[in-house]
Amino acid sequence: MNDKSGILVVAEPGQGKLANVTLESITRARELAGAVGGPVSVVVVATEAGPLAAQAARYGAGRVYVVERPETTVFRPGPYTDAAMAAIQATDPALVLFANSPDGRDLAAGCAARLGVGLLVDVTGLEARDGRFIATHPCFGGSVIVEKEATAGPAIATVRPSAFAREEAAGDTDVIPLSVDFAPSGLLTKVVDVVVENVGMVSLEEASIIVSGGRGLGSAEGFSVIQALAEELGAAVGASRAVVDAGWKHHQYQVGQTGKTVSPELYIACGISGSIQHRAGMQTSRYIVAINKDPDAPIFSFADFGVVGDLFSVIPALTEEIHRRKAAS
């Protein structure tokens, strides 16, 4: 990609610390930087960027650009896109990485539109070949794996959470305040309120274990057995479309084609039949365990371990068994 060099990671907006996906992106960027030359830079937009910059430094960022402005205390697409663009202009990178999240996609799409370049969305692999970047993207929930590249630089990609490992690395870091001119049109959106409702909700995309419930739970109350197992495992709770459509669970919990796409280490499907649209959201999980009454449920055709049985006896027993083993070890 001609004279552009280095990689820029645009930190996922958040509170108080960097998101795992940002740390994963920094780690991968460091591994790739040798191939294209130039530093790994991170841009952080926050009320108090100091701790975030220090965290980026611990993961080996060579330069951290910080934006601390009253206009950007809470996510706003316009000014945050302006900040990302200012960092792109300051670094002239060969590759820019965003989180594949609602915020990250807004920013990546905004920057790509301004630059007139393409977008590599939801990448789970990134390689450098002859100075170009090749991105891997699982289409349709992983039933097809596509390799793509951008035809012009900088390449802009959104990175799927948990796709890469995160590792700290020693090195020197320059922390640089970045000045940004905010476009008036982006400042038209005003933040009125920030409301926290789900305290302690484990993010499905970042969870390493997910316990998910389907129609087999019988009712909204049936989720209590799922919840107990999830708490014992430190897992996130997921749900099938049937359960969300029935109003038993908020759609934020839905895994599948019209919900979230997840790839945890372990996915425990409880009372979920495993339709094509559900499978599309979870088949890239490393291990799948299924519990279902119906021995012919499609989920058993792709689960690593399946138990045909009543989830209301198997799940509580499993919760207890894991608790017992943890206590014994």
Place this chain on the structure above:
Amino acid sequence: MNIVVCVKQVVDTEAEKRLDPGTWRLDRSVNSILNPYDEYAVEEALRLAESHGGEVTLLCMGPETATEAIRKALAMGADRALLVSGDALAGSDAQGTAYVLAEALKSLEFDLVLFGSRSTDGETGCVPAAVAERLGLPLLSSLSKVEVRDSTLIVHRETEQGYIAYECPAPAVLSVVKGINEPRYPSMKGIMGAKKKPLDVKDPTALSLDTAQIGLSGAQTRVLSATVPEPRKAGMKIEDDGAGAQRIADFLASEKLV
């Protein structure tokens, strides 16, 4: 409040999706439907128009057969539709699509542009932001509530923890999430009426589109390869004889998962 809802026809979510081995484009010969996420955007537009007046126009880029999905949204109650269609558009990526929609929007009158949060086939979720950028309009995405007071939009943007409430003047580009409302089913009267509603079809020339920015040749991303991974195989399956939980715990321990 005149609203344009951008809609897409997608392959049925219950169908296995395939890529054409020659072009690496999605095989759209299987059953197609209105993108499920767009139903929420159409419903929201209808509700806003019902309480504040104004018309709902659908804007779609797609093949001629996309009229089927458009008719469904018309049957729900939208007033008219514009389909941008033509061979030159096939293979457009997210940026190309955003360019086409933005150009088409310039030919329409609106106070608000609504999108579903993403399509179930392209799945980029990037088109609303790119359209907003191209039109120089404010963007607010992933909304779980949209209200209008005078010409000010009051919206809730969903977050993992809850939501952020924003205010923004119209016109703006918004995308809404599943769950913002309960999309209505088209009534028999709606279905019959939809056949008579205006559905304009325009080709890229009629919109004076720059051919360098559209279609497969205008795409700024290139597919290098597409492979179908080895399908997951069934592993161990047991009947619960009372020791099912124990066996799962053993399996998790043997794979070092707990």
